[in-house]
Amino acid sequence: MAAKLSAKLCFGSGFNTDGRSRAIESRPVWPGVNVQFYHKRRCAAAELIMGGKQATLAVNGNSNRGRDTKWSAEGENGVRKKVRVAYQGIPGAFSEAAATTAHPGCEGVPCKGYEDAIWAVESRKADRAILPVEGTLEGNAVRNYDLLLHHSLHIVEEIRLFVNYCLLVAPGVRKEQVRRVMSHPMALAHCSHGLKKLGLDVVTREAVDDTAGAAEFVHSRGLRDTAAIASCRAAEIYGLDVVARGVQDEPWNVTRFLVLARQPYTDEDNVGVGAVVGVNRAWKTSIVIAHEGGLEVLLKLLSVFSFHNISLTKLEVNPQGNAPLRVLDIDAKGGAAVRQFEYVFYIDFEASEADPHAQRALEEVRRFATFVRVLGCYVARPKIHTLDP
Numbered sequence: 320m321a322a323k324l325s326a327k328l329c330f331g332s333g334f335n336t337d338g339r340s341r342a343i344e345s346r347p348v349w350p351g352v353n354v355q356f357y358h359k360r361r362c363a364a365a366e367l368i369m370g371g372k373q374a375t376l377a378v379n380g381n382s383n384r385g386r387d388t389k390w391s392a393e394g395e396n397g398v399r400k401k402v403r404v405a406y407q408g409i410p411g412a413f414s415e416a417a418a419t420t421a422h423p424g425c426e427g428v429p430c431k432g433y434e435d436a437i438w439a440v441e442s443r444k445a446d447r448a449i450l451p452v453e454g455t456l457e458g459n460a461v462r463n464y465d466l467l468l469h470h471s472l473h474i475v476e477e478i479r480l481f482v483n484y485c486l487l488v489a490p491g492v493r494k495e496q497v498r499r500v501m502s503h504p505m506a507l508a509h510c511s512h513g514l515k516k517l518g519l520d521v522v523t524r525e526a527v528d529d530t531a532g533a534a535e536f537v538h539s540r541g542l543r544d545t546a547a548i549a550s551c552r553a554a555e556i557y558g559l560d561v562v563a564r565g566v567q568d569e570p571w572n573v574t575r576f577l578v579l580a581r582q583p584y585t586d587e588d589n590v591g592v593g594a595v596v597g598v599n600r601a602w603k604t605s606i607v608i609a610h611e612g613g614l615e616v617l618l619k620l621l622s623v624f625s626f627h628n629i630s631l632t633k634l635e636v637n638p639q640g641n642a643p644l645r646v647l648d649i650d651a652k653g654g655a656a657v658r659q660f661e662y663v664f665y666i667d668f669e670a671s672e673a674d675p676h677a678q679r680a681l682e683e684v685r686r687f688a689t690f691v692r693v694l695g696c697y698v699a700r701p702k703i704h705t706l707d708p
């Protein structure tokens with residue numbers, strides 16, 4: 320890189336009226352290149368401005384570390400308030416159901432997108448965010464794990480939900496009248512054969528932000544040629560008829576959601592969500608690893624975890640294709656540095672980060688992988704929750 324470097328890395332403690340973060344800290348990053356970083360909306364992603372072009376960077380390191388010592392669910396006088404859980408969508412969305420399953424009685428904070436839900440937590444409008452991350456059915460892969468990399472929230476809980484899709488129409492409409500089906504892209508992908516079985520394979524499919532949003536759209540416009548794929552609860556909320564239940568391609572359709580918070584849970588919080596002291600298998604740790612070298616690192620990873628007798632419950636290799644992942648490593652030895660990776664590995668293993676075997680395994684991984692970040696350590700919850708009676 321030819322340009323000169325005087326980089327600024329800024330952690331904003333608030334926003335200016337134009338929505339940009341105020342810089343409260345700046346430090347040099349990369350001698351020889353003129354780079355400027357600032358934190359946008361107080362998240363861990365920074366913008367790299369080089370030659371007039373901007374790129375978002377994932378950040379290794381947690382800008383919130385040590386700051387947020389109190390649960391924001393705790394009010395001014397120490398009185399516990401309702402936990403506010405941000406989710407993508409509107410009431411009736413599956414993510415809302417996952418939020419209330421994880422935190423019964425919580426206050427749902429509806430958000431336009433997944434990243435908005437994360438921002439809601441970062442800007443303290445919510446205490447937790449909930450994101451769907453993987454499902455038993457194929458379809459549009461949920462790339463929410465990538466979002467975790469661009470922010471510094473911690474995974475504090477997981478929750479599994481049996482997702483039963485229903486076909487909803489305006490009152491009195493018959494399925495033969497349906498010319499268009501609307502839903503979240505994942506729901507549309509999960510119901511392709513289901514729609515065929517209902518004789519609706521030739522209708523137009525339209526993807527919208529969330530399943531409940533599709534139901535609300537049909538309701539608010541009084542559409543008589545459009546159906547929504549959503550939950551039965553969405554039918555109740557938006558006054559729609561359920562013309563078919565269980566329209567997913569396979570009867571077994573489970574989605575795993577992650578609950579995110581600004582700080583890791585305390586022991587007390589973990590006991591509250593079912594931690595059993597001394598039982599290692601009851602814990603899970605999610606990490607992300609990237610290496611400049613590429614796929615050969617996979618074998619090394621597998622042998623490290625196998626040597627320490629730690630089971631993996633998820634291993635996702637995510638080739639970054641033409642757009643390598645750029646990571647601003649603020650914890651790098653010798654000062655923050657920008658790195659590029661062609662492969663990113665998402666791993667969940669069955670042990671607590673605090674377990675000595677896990678610590679040794681992580682130490683070994685850190686020796687050969689260029690980038691390792693622990694996304695969270697939380698109580699494993701294999702239970703599958705159902706919504707419909």
Ligand SMILES: O=C(O)C(=O)Cc1ccccc1
Nearest residue numbers: 412413414451503529530574
């Ligand atoms: O759109 C929704 O209702 C969501 O919460 C996202 C989603 C969609 C399909 C399955 C699980 C979550």
